Amino acid sequence: MKSSKLWYGLLVIPFIATLFPGLYNRLEPHIFGMPFFYAYQLIWTVFCGVILAIFIFATREKTDAR
Amino acid sequence: MHASSVVLILLLLGVTVLGFWAAHWREKGTLETMDDWALGGRNFGVIVSWFLIGGDLYTAYTFIAVPALVYGVGAFAFFALPYTIVAYPFAIVTLTRFWTVASKRGYVTAADFVRDRYGDRSLEILVAITGVIAILPYIALQLVGMKVIFGQLGGAFAAGGGVLALTVAFVLLASYTYTSGLRAPALIAFVKDTLIYLTIICAIVAVTHMFGGWAGIFDAAGKALAARPKPATLLLPSQLYFAYGSVALGSALALFIYPHSITSLLSARTRTVVKRNMALLPIYSLLLGFLALLGYAGIAAGIKVANPQLIVPILFQRIFPDWFVGVAYAAIVIGALVPAAIMAIGGANLFASNLFNEFSPTRTSTETRIAKILTLVICAVALLFVIFVNPKYAIGFQFLGGAWILQIFPAFIIGLFTRWFHPKALILGWAVGIVAGTYMAIMTNFTANFPLHLFGGTLIGYGPLYALILNLIVTTIATPIFAAAKVGAGTDFTSAADYA
Numbered sequence: 090m091k092s093s094k095l096w097y098g099l100l101v102i103p104f105i106a107t108l109f110p111g112l113y114n115r116l117e118p119h120i121f122g123m124p125f126f127y128a129y130q131l132i133w134t135v136f137c138g139v140i141l142a143i144f145i146f147a148t149r150e151k152t153d154a155r
Numbered sequence: 156m157h158a159s160s161v162v163l164i165l166l167l168l169g170v171t172v173l174g175f176w177a178a179h180w181r182e183k184g185t186l187e188t189m190d191d192w193a194l195g196g197r198n199f200g201v202i203v204s205w206f207l208i209g210g211d212l213y214t215a216y217t218f219i220a221v222p223a224l225v226y227g228v229g230a231f232a233f234f235a236l237p238y239t240i241v242a243y244p245f246a247i248v249t250l251t252r253f254w255t256v257a258s259k260r261g262y263v264t265a266a267d268f269v270r271d272r273y274g275d276r277s278l279e280i281l282v283a284i285t286g287v288i289a290i291l292p293y294i295a296l297q298l299v300g301m302k303v304i305f306g307q308l309g310g311a312f313a314a315g316g317g318v319l320a321l322t323v324a325f326v327l328l329a330s331y332t333y334t335s336g337l338r339a340p341a342l343i344a345f346v347k348d349t350l351i352y353l354t355i356i357c358a359i360v361a362v363t364h365m366f367g368g369w370a371g372i373f374d375a376a377g378k379a380l381a382a383r384p385k386p387a388t389l390l391l392p393s394q395l396y397f398a399y400g401s402v403a404l405g406s407a408l409a410l411f412i413y414p415h416s417i418t419s420l421l422s423a424r425t426r427t428v429v430k431r432n433m434a435l436l437p438i439y440s441l442l443l444g445f446l447a448l449l450g451y452a453g454i455a456a457g458i459k460v461a462n463p464q465l466i467v468p469i470l471f472q473r474i475f476p477d478w479f480v481g482v483a484y485a486a487i488v489i490g491a492l493v494p495a496a497i498m499a500i501g502g503a504n505l506f507a508s509n510l511f512n513e514f515s516p517t518r519t520s521t522e523t524r525i526a527k528i529l530t531l532v533i534c535a536v537a538l539l540f541v542i543f544v545n546p547k548y549a550i551g552f553q554f555l556g557g558a559w560i561l562q563i564f565p566a567f568i569i570g571l572f573t574r575w576f577h578p579k580a581l582i583l584g585w586a587v588g589i590v591a592g593t594y595m596a597i598m599t600n601f602t603a604n605f606p607l608h609l610f611g612g613t614l615i616g617y618g619p620l621y622a623l624i625l626n627l628i629v630t631t632i633a634t635p636i637f638a639a640a641k642v643g644a645g646t647d648f649t650s651a652a653d654y655a
Contacts, residue, residue, distance in 0.1 A: 122371070
């Protein structure tokens with residue numbers, strides 16, 4: 090029970106990573122020719138899905154398995 | 156007639172047939188109960204829900220407005236990405252809990268929950284009215300999106316400023332929504348999203364080919380931005396960092412409390428379906444990001460428009476053969492019809508379930524009949540709004556709607572976790588939030604960024620979020636005061652087991 094609560098901390102990561110543009114508001118390095126600002130945020134849509142998938146897997150319950 | 160118009164008409168006819176046929180799709184009941192008509196029998200699995208919720212949240216207006224904003228202001232428009240990223244970790248905790256209690260206690264709307272949780276009829280009515288008022292301009296904006304496309308097509312589509320085509324499209328929409336309920340947009344969403352994904356992928360391939368990769372697009376767009384009368388760059392000015400984060404956060408908190416989000420969410424079969432969707436829906440955010448980049452492609456291609464909303468439609472005309480322009484435009488028009496149908500159902504549910512007191516608490520076929528008729532009324536009101544009111548006001552009202560819907564956050568979302576707030580304090584907080592949100596909206600001329608003067612500094616941020624903070628402060632202070640004054644706190648009809 091306790092360990093499953095810890096997984097909720099995982100959900101905070103996308104907030105910290107994306108809501109503070111000071112962290113990523115720069116041009117370099119370019120990724121696929123895109124300035125970092127744009128590439129970083131696009132990549133985070135994928136990271137967010139992965140984090141949520143991990144969260145669902147880690148906190149799954151027997152009652153969920155339907 | 157152009158090939159694009161022929162393709163568009165064929166696709167629109169196709170989805171209309173699909174909309175009516177949806178009444179027979181997965182038929183279980185007779186479409187006479189609220190659960191059946193308004194929530195598709197509460198029986199959609201992961202895939203149907205993914206298309207439905209995605210088709211619902213990522214509206215045609217989004218597809219027009221986000222690139223338009225990129226064209227207009229550059230980097231700031233990309234707040235749409237953090238917005239549609241953080242919405243999901245937020246929703247997986249809060250909305251999964253709401254789905255659970257709603258499924259156990261048979262709620263159709265957020266106001267149903269508020270009534271049950273607080274035993275307070277006035278709070279329920281306020282929450283319901285807020286939802287209805289917020290949804291109307293949102294539907295109107297879908298029509299604005301369609302109007303942009305019809306205007307670009309010209310010919311019969313543009314006749315009378317596009318009013319004729321809009322009316323035909325909306326009468327058909329209202330008819331199949333009346334007949335088939337939520338099953339119609341659920342089925343049409345498959346077509347919508349297939350077309351949208353196809354269009355965007357083709358557009359990305361075309362523009363990157365045209366400029367020899369993303370570097371070429373950003374290079375050209377950056378130069379064009381710098382050469383503007385009001386020069387801009389590809390990066391955010393640092394004084395807008397807080398605004399960027401707060402607009403994204405405030406929008407994300409509002410996204411899932413809109414009535415149409417609730418409607419599509421509650422149609423999910425199980426809690427697992429809801430959760431898995433939260434992990435899969437960010438795929439749409441990625442799509443939205445690429446779509447936003449098309450705004451830069453438009454700038455790079457040297458397209459100059461007085462109305463930024465035309466940037467994507469004109470870009471499509473430049474890069475696609477005429478028949479495929481028809482496909483792309485159909486994607487946007489159908490992309491307007493799907494959310495408009497769900498929004499009309501969501502608004503009608505609030506009327507039928509929460510504003511008409513005399514109906515019995517068990518959901519009857521009478522209530523469904525009322526909701527069905529109200530769907531028609533809501534569609535008609537939205538249509539009249541777009542025909543007779545300047546689209547500029549539709550956008551202003553939609554912004555205001557966003558500020559207002561956020562004010563039900565304490566009663567609805569926080570109410571899912573604690574019953575500490577006093578219902579009368581929630582009403583007071585709601586009122587203060589509505590007044591403050593409206594005031595800031597008027598002060599900023601219905602734009603997102605309000606300069607808050609606080610402790611000698613100025614913080615430019617999202618006005619509706621400031622209003623919510625004020626709402627929470629008032630509610631928190633007033634709760635012990637109402638309790639001390641022994642004002643009745645209502646009965647909580649839910650139990651801890653309902654949320655588990």
